[in-house]
Amino acid sequence: MTTDRKVRVRFAPSPTGPLHIGGVRTALYNYLFARQAGGELIFRIEDTDSTRFVPGAEEYIIESFRWLGIEFDEGVSFGGNHGPYRQSERRDIYKTYVDQLLAAGKAYIAFDTPEELDNKRKEVENFQYDASTRMQMRNSLTLPASEVERLIAEGNQYVVRFKIEPGRDVQVDDIIRGMVSINSSVLDDKVLYKSADQLPTYHLANIVDDHLMEVTHVIRGEEWLPSAPLHVLLYEAFGWTDTMPRFAHLPLLLKPVGNGKLSKRDGDKLGFPVFPLEWHDPKTGEVSKGYREQGYLPEAVVNFLALLGWNPGGEKEVLTMQELIQMFDLSKCSKAGARFDYVKAMWFNHQYLLQHPAMEWTPQLDKILRAEGIESTPEREAQVVEMMKQKVIEYTDNEGNKKKRNISFVSDLWPLCRFFFTAPQSYDSADKFVRKNWKAETAGEMRQLANLLSTIDNFSVEDIKAKVEPWAEQTGIRPWNAWRVALVGTGQGPDMYELSAFLGKEETLKRMEHAIESIDC
């Protein structure tokens, strides 16, 4: 059947808005499958519903894949010799095939208006347009040929429906689910083509395009499983069963909490993106968060998504695209829907963040500092950024696993580093660390320490330590935590000698003074 053909798969979104993260995963699986097989990945735009077209969506989708590192071999914006790849540009092609079905008596023309159908559905419970009802409707099966011609000539709108023979068990051989069987009697005579916009519906366009584009495997979401038998029937009707693609229906992505599939609202509610890139809705002006803008690395998103619904079986989870390509196996995909665990997505980002040298974060740090109002003059800004960069590198780079910080995003760095740049404004008495380490006698002890520090000329780590250590020894005072409260405001930061030296004598004493005067307990 398809064994000796070159593997060709496609990802075919509708340009009705931003690309949903579930769509990203579908595309990723297609990509992994294609690359592993040395095959080709096609990017097709399914814009057969002219009423739902959203400007900018197509560009958004292309940009998303560019960011994620998912590359297409042909399709809209990528070229190729199976085009055009935008369905709205393939009207004539579809028309030919619709006519072919009509001529063979495998489809028929129906004039029932949407209103008539609505009424029918209201009056007849569970109404379905199929073999049991089609002879009571207004279509080319019930109307004389002359009447059909007349109605068309008069400009009445019509649709072409697929004539499904009832009572047949239709088999779909799914790579993930095995043999799925549905009786054709439960299928309705699907609309294949609408005269209103001269465009086919999804089902017809999909089969025609997959056939013409020589697609060998259809890897798509589980929501398509119920219509897969219809697609099989269409391949049969055209006589294309020999080259019919193999199907693989992927489990859906479910809400992190509650019931149902993952939606945009979940992201808004729980504070995580459901789109790869930030999206500005051209109609409402509404802005939806994107993974990229939230500070996710594309590798992290890819890795996380790849493992949602598929697992290579080993114990290694942090995998590069190359490794994913090597290990990918459609038949090992899980069958049940997967809850979207954004906490794990953050963990993956953490893993990849620490694989990158901190130097790469400079632009983002720059932005954070500016947002925090750290700059005052261009010189100071440059200096501060440089300092912060140094600190960040020291503080976060993966030196022998000793200095890993618990950060998921570069932006997490600011709360962990802010004390390098700004003095604590207030001392939070609700802070456990402050309460525990600043007692009635502490102000006096800090006064002593401040006096001691003020005698140090060369304010270096070594010199500070050389003074403070013996003093602590003699007096029995353990000054570090209170000292930390004064300089940081809470229980964070590096070694106190290091911190003091970094801040300098003046700033250190200033912060201590402020703490001594303003903390009362």
Next chain:
RNA sequence: GGCGCUUUCGUCUAGCGGCUAGGACACAUGCCUCUCACGCAUGGAACACGGGUUCGAUUCCCGUAGGCGCUACCA
């Protein structure tokens, strides 16, 4: 309602007739320590239920229940 798919720790999953049911995230505890974090160690935590088949079922089959999807001139 009808049809289809599905069901292992809270979550993602490994398992493809015989295992103390494994890992990761999350959580908890301990060690380390001038704090946080890192690191290390430890811990709690699952085969939806009922029937079969079998010497033996988490694994195969059938029901039931739950979950998900489809049921448009949307994809």
